[in-house]
Amino acid sequence: MAANAILVAVDGQSADDWVQQLRLHAPGRDIRRWPQDSGNLAGIAYACVWRAPHGLLATFANLKAIIALSAGVDHVLADPKLPQVPIARVVHPDLTMRMVEYIVLHVLLHHRHQRRYDAQQRERVWKLHEQPPASEVAVGIMGLGAIGTKAGKVLADIGFQVAGWSRTQKNASGIEVFYGQGALDPFLNRTEILVCVLPATAATDGILNLRLFRRLKRNGALRGAYLINAARGRVQIDADILTALAEGSLAGATLDVFAQEPLPASSPLWTHPQVTITPHNAGDISPRLLAREIIAQIERIERGEKLLHLVDRRAGY
Ligand SMILES: NC(=O)c1ccc[n+]([C@@H]2O[C@H](COP(=O)([O-])OP(=O)(O)OC[C@H]3O[C@@H](n4cnc5c(N)ncnc54)[C@H](OP(=O)(O)O)[C@@H]3O)[C@@H](O)[C@H]2O)c1
DSSP states (O other): OOOOEEEEEESSSOSHHHHHHHHHHSTTSOEEETTTTOOOGGGEEEEEEESOOTTSGGGOTTOOEEEESSSOOHHHHTOTTOOSSOEEOOOOHHHHHHHHHHHHHHHHHHHTTHHHHHHHHHTTOOOOOOOOOGGGOEEEEEOOSHHHHHHHHHHHHHTOEEEEEESSOOOOTTSEEEESGGGHHHHHHTOSEEEEOOOOOTTTTTOBSHHHHTTSOOOTTTTSOEEEEOSOGGGBOHHHHHHHHHHTSOSEEEEOOOSSSSOOTTOGGGGOTTEEEOOSOTTOOOHHHHHHHHHHHHHHHHTTOOOSSBOOTTTTO
């Protein structure tokens, strides 16, 4: 019999929700949970994965496709034994909007001095700080894909001067587009609030480093440049963020992602007064909202159609 089972392999969180929701949208289908009910591995055709152990996918001899249960696929592509089957990732309005909410929230927290007012409240201090208009504040978004483009449009609607940086040329209304390595410095030189939503690839590893922070424009009214990293921990150098904060190239940072997650308790970032830490929650993914799309992807393959949101292995995203 031809392989047609769906296997859910997620690490660090429960697969139960995914399995339950997938079964709801595909009643009667053979949907399995790794590792406890993986069954006969030769029957597995589709693997839905989040941080599956390296080498696992290579044990499925009849695998037809890999569906990453995430927007970023660094965790899939890092597998040295990755089978040569198509890989799709999540692009979904719910995920996009959650990311947009996070980005807009943290841009505004900085823009409106909210962290300073929080500190003042604890001391019962009533003191106003200069509030520049959004139209005089330059936000720069690294990564103009599904998430970066939407976030840029919302920020432009609020009135910010928005620019984005991508690998290839593109048009995005309301956003000044910079692309390619040669355009990075001009993009940074005009940017006061830097938002990173790049994928983690060989080309973006450690890109958020001291050299880059020193090229940002400092906004006097906002006491310097600000960093928001909602991409992946690998793209930032924690020690360089601390140096940039100490020397003033950065006025503050919001960090959702870290090279090691959970962020170790010993990290000085936890208690730094200019740093806001969140536990990789910027774009939480809901199995309830996404299961239908995943089943639709599998049905697409079964009809002989191409997967949507295919990953380009060479580009790494
Ligand atoms: N923190 C969270 O909870 C969370 C949740 C969701 C996603 N994320 C992260 O956000 C990332 C972006 O997601 P997405 O769906 O927006 O991805 P996407 O649609 O693939 O967009 C990626 C963007 O990055 C650009 N890019 C890639 N490599 C580049 C390079 N070397 N130089 C310049 N630009 C480069 C791409 O340029 P082109 O347009 O030219 O291809 C594209 O504009 C994901 O990969 C993931 O790591 C994090």
